[in-house]
Amino acid sequence: MEKRVRVRFAPSPTGGLHMGGVRTALFNYLFAKKHGGDFILRIEDTDQTRYVNGAEEYIVNALKWCGIEPNEGVGFGDGPHKPYRQSERKALGIYKKYADQLIAGGHAYYAFDTEEELDAMRKRLEAAKVVAPQYNSVSRQTMRNSLTLSEDEVKKLLDAGTPHVVRLKVPRNEEIRFHDIIRGWVVVNSSQVDDKVLLKSDGMPTYHLAHIVDDIEMQISHAVRGEEWLPSAPAHILIYRYLGLENDMPKLAHLPLILRPDGQGKLSKRDKSGLPMFPLNWFDERTGESYVGYRESGFYPEAFINMLALLGWNPGDNREIMTKAEIIEAFTFERVNKSGAKFDPEKTKWFNQQYLRQRNDNELAAELMPILESKGVKADLKFVTEFCRLIKEKAHFINEFYDLGVYFFTAPASFDEKVLAKKWNENSKATYSKLRDKLNGENNWTADNLHHVFEAASAELGKIDMQLVRVLVSGVAGGPQLFDMLALLGKEEIMKRLDYALSQMK
């Protein structure tokens, strides 16, 4: 029988979760939901020196905002495999048990080398023109460890509490094969793998040991992670093997990376594309740096995850705008690409625009009201709702609305020079003053009727240039449909604006 699908997202709380991490979480989530399985959040906080305050909370909040909610784990209600924080699991002695088992089986050993000694070893190897200096089956023989020291000596050192690590004893020359769901078979020779540290001198496990122990204990069925883990996968295979768990290990799937838009390297915390790299605002109190989030930039979480899902995956047909349910339904690892995908800021904006257009005017107004308030703009809901109807076609984000239509809230003080230079002449003042008077006599102030009034005025006064009227009333050359705009602003306001504009014109 197939194992129940149980996958985990296991970030380390070393900073804000950036969008590459969000995508890894998303793919795990999609796979779990597709198969009716479990999605777990585990916190890999084994590096105490890199722990950042607030990072864990950020991760939880970011996943919540994205709608990528674990059904088990830190911040989402503990489950049967608690605790889900590795620091807490370490306190329970979980990892040491496995490390001891490896040592007892002759597959791991104690190493007492100091940082200086390790440094010296690397320098020595470099000087000897060794291509890849590492702690391995060859170099370990020149170091101070339980393979080179006598049993008595080792015991003495351990009893004296000498700082030491536990390392994996990787064989000298052995072919390691493993299957990746996305990439197929991968073969690496063990000579390329170093003797990885399993237990650090502070007693904490490294990622390599910890994730294996936890994946086994938590009955994880698939380890889905970024491609940056591919090179260490052979070492992981060895650990499972030496633990006698090779048949119980999760299936592996290494996701392609998200690359920078300009093409060089994987996405970093900061990018010049102008779009955020983080789901939510993030302030790093260590460095004092802050980063804007997708949420605060006016993105919808549906748009964000839709975009992310299509970066490296596709449903096999031409669909692009998909609900989360549709994505889940269509999701398979077979349709995940092998190659890295460059992040495309333009298309990302387009995704949000598509979702923006799906909202009705009442929903948009409800979203816009607090933004207006924060800008100190007072406007009533009815006005704002109509404003949304007019302006939404031009926007990608709700928080562009105000800037795109400031003149709906503040009368213009200046007027587009280009349009005036091209279209305003010595007769204009007389013509548009007459138009102003005609409008002033008009009581049926609707878009439709204003359209008729303009046509009649054009016939009577000579051509009324609609763009000129637009500039007189709004100050700018572009904007929503003119008559809708006049209708919304209202007769009183339009009169005021025309009077002011005409007083400024020659």
Added chain:
RNA sequence: GGCCCGUUCGUCUAGGGGUUAGGACGCGUCCCUUUCACGGACGAAACACGGGUUCGAUUCCCGUACGGGCUACCA
């Protein structure tokens, strides 16, 4: 440098031994329009290169180039 992974329009991608190599973003032109948009139509734009295998290769194999990842008592 070494090891691993990858390579279809500028970008995200579909496809796959014989196709006019399809879609989307962006870009351009036109239509609609007395303004501004939306919208519609059309267009430019890709199989990295070299060898095989084959009647035939963009598709399979091998090299090369290029790109990416890893190379810590970080994850």
